[in-house]
Amino acid sequence: MAAQFKVSDNVAHRTNRTAETRTVHPTDYEKQIYEQGLKYYRPQFTFQASQWQIEAEKLMSADSVGYVSGNAGTGETARKNREAFQKWSIVPKRLVKTKGLSDLSTTVFDKQEPVPIAIAPVGVQQIFNPDGESASAAAAAKENVPYIMSTASSTSIEDVAQANGDGTRWFQLYWPSNEHNDITISMLDRAKKAGFTALFVTLDTYILGWRPSDMDHGYNPFLRSDKIGVAIGFSDPVYRKQFKQKYGCEIEDDMHNAAADWSATIFPGTSHSWEDIKFLQDHWDGPIVLKGIQNAADAEKAVEAGVKGIVVSNHGGRQVDGGPGSLSMLPSIVKAVGDRLDVFFDSGVRCGADIAKALALGADMCLIGRPYAYGLAMGGEEGVSHVLKSLLGDLQLTLHLAGIESVSPKHLNSSVLVREDQL
Numbered sequence: 001m002a003a004q005f006k007v008s009d010n011v012a013h014r015t016n017r018t019a020e021t022r023t024v025h026p027t028d029y030e031k032q033i034y035e036q037g038l039k040y041y042r043p044q045f046t047f048q049a050s051q052w053q054i055e056a057e058k059l060m061s062a063d064s065v066g067y068v069s070g071n072a073g074t075g076e077t078a079r080k081n082r083e084a085f086q087k088w089s090i091v092p093k094r095l096v097k098t099k100g101l102s103d104l105s106t107t108v109f110d111k112q113e114p115v116p117i118a119i120a121p122v123g124v125q126q127i128f129n130p131d132g133e134s135a136s137a138a139a140a141a142k143e144n145v146p147y148i149m150s151t152a153s154s155t156s157i158e159d160v161a162q163a164n165g166d167g168t169r170w171f172q173l174y175w176p177s178n179e180h181n182d183i184t185i186s187m188l189d190r191a192k193k194a195g196f197t198a199l200f201v202t203l204d205t206y207i208l209g210w211r212p213s214d215m216d217h218g219y220n221p222f223l224r225s226d227k228i229g230v231a232i233g234f235s236d237p238v239y240r241k242q243f244k245q246k247y248g249c250e251i252e253d254d255m256h257n258a259a260a261d262w263s264a265t266i267f268p269g270t271s272h273s274w275e276d277i278k279f280l281q282d283h284w285d286g287p288i289v290l291k292g293i294q295n296a297a298d299a300e301k302a303v304e305a306g307v308k309g310i311v312v313s314n315h316g317g318r319q320v321d322g323g324p325g326s327l328s329m330l331p332s333i334v335k336a337v338g339d340r341l342d343v344f345f346d347s348g349v350r351c352g353a354d355i356a357k358a359l360a361l362g363a364d365m366c367l368i369g370r371p372y373a374y375g376l377a378m379g380g381e382e383g384v385s386h387v388l389k390s391l392l393g394d395l396q397l398t399l400h401l402a403g404i405e406s407v408s409p410k411h412l413n414s415s416v417l418v419r420e421d422q423l
């Protein structure tokens with residue numbers, strides 16, 4: 001029977017816990033589950049991944065719940081994201097003389113990362129917890145997980161960098177239209193200066209999708225009275241100057257208008273073109289990754305455009321409803337691009353086996369989206385840490401018990417999977 005966790009329990013347990021807050025060595029997750037998860041204490045947060053959403057939602061307002069858990073349209077694509085994982089199964093191998101802990105390190109941007117997951121860019125994080133992005137960026141650094149910062153963050157670029165310390169951090173761009181190139185350049189310059197080493201350009205959200213839950217609540221976090229999600233714009237010197245020229249006052253003198261104006265700047269309502277990628281390459285000297293790719297032809301174009309990687313993603317089913325599950329599109333995309341791109345994957349990743357399946361189908365790294373947002377709502381930095389560690393522990397033990405030595409394509413590839421409909 002599942003233990004029920006209440007906020008009051010969490011507070012009580014927080015005071016007498018020490019073990020879980022230490023930083024784990026990246027290869028230590030499996031051991032930690034046994035020694036701490038099972039023996040020593042009642043955990044502050046549930047280890048049941050399927051409960052994170054339920055626990056988080058108890059602590060959030062109805063409009064925030066609608067925002068994070070809601071999807072585009074009827075939610076068909078979000079459901080397909082999950083169903084796509086169930087079409088594949090991991091077949092364990094026996095008597096393979098496992099060496100113990102499976103090696104979770106992967107290579108992206110020609111560099112070894114200790115774990116094969118990153119924090120997906122999620123905007124407006126102060127709606128989940130007052131510490132917002134500072135808490136998740138600190139947790140990511142502690143757990144050796146790269147942090148992708150959203151353009152729609154409720155914390156400035158510089159403050160996120162400070163919270164992330166010596167962690168690996170990448171910047172996600174919501175890309176203003178070409179007439180606002182000076183603002184784009186300013187954001188990229190700030191990100192570079194603050195130690196963000198890769199640029200993730202989101203291509204699927206030049207306008208927000210049809211989201212019935214948000215429309216029912218009349219909810220747009222940018223336009224709330226406390227203006228959540230506009231921190232990058234409001235702290236940007238180029239944007240501030242332009243705002244003053246345009247409206248004859250400071251942002252602080254007309255916050256509502258400024259929030260609407262910034263929103264229109266980063267969600268311009270029209271898409272860029274493949275030719276525009278050159279502009280980003282001219283103004284960003286590190287790797288560029290295109291987020292939101294869902295077909296092999298676009299992946300080919302990404303290779304031609306000379307970017308370093310793609311994120312196979314449908315934005316968690318929040319943009320185009322009626323589209324395929326993201327995992328279903330991964331094999332044909334990987335087949336088309338081979339080793340020519342780093343392939344990241346997201347949309348629907350909820351547990352260790354999901355990560356294993358996406359990596360087996362050719363992804364180099366998975367982005368974790370909603371699960372860590374739920375962790376942030378459950379317990380700030382510690383909640384995010386818990387979710388990341390749980391996913392990694394689950395992944396490591398799953399691989400170990402399936403006789404898979406590492407996440408390298410040498411060991412974890414499509415030969416470990418079967419399609420359920422072909423059995």
Ligand SMILES: Cc1cc2nc3c(=O)[nH]c(=O)nc-3n(C[C@H](O)[C@H](O)[C@H](O)COP(=O)(O)O)c2cc1C
Binds near residue numbers: 122151
């Ligand atoms: C509340 C919320 C906010 C998001 N904000 C952003 C964002 O600012 N930039 C971005 O590129 N993607 C954003 N995403 C999409 C995620 O990066 C990721 O693609 C998606 O969450 C994956 O789906 P999953 O969470 O269902 O696994 C957001 C997703 C959610 C749930």
Ligand SMILES: O=C(O)C(=O)c1ccccc1
Binds near residue numbers: 122315318
């Ligand atoms: O909600 C989203 O999916 C998203 O990408 C977004 C849009 C606006 C503000 C913050 C996040």
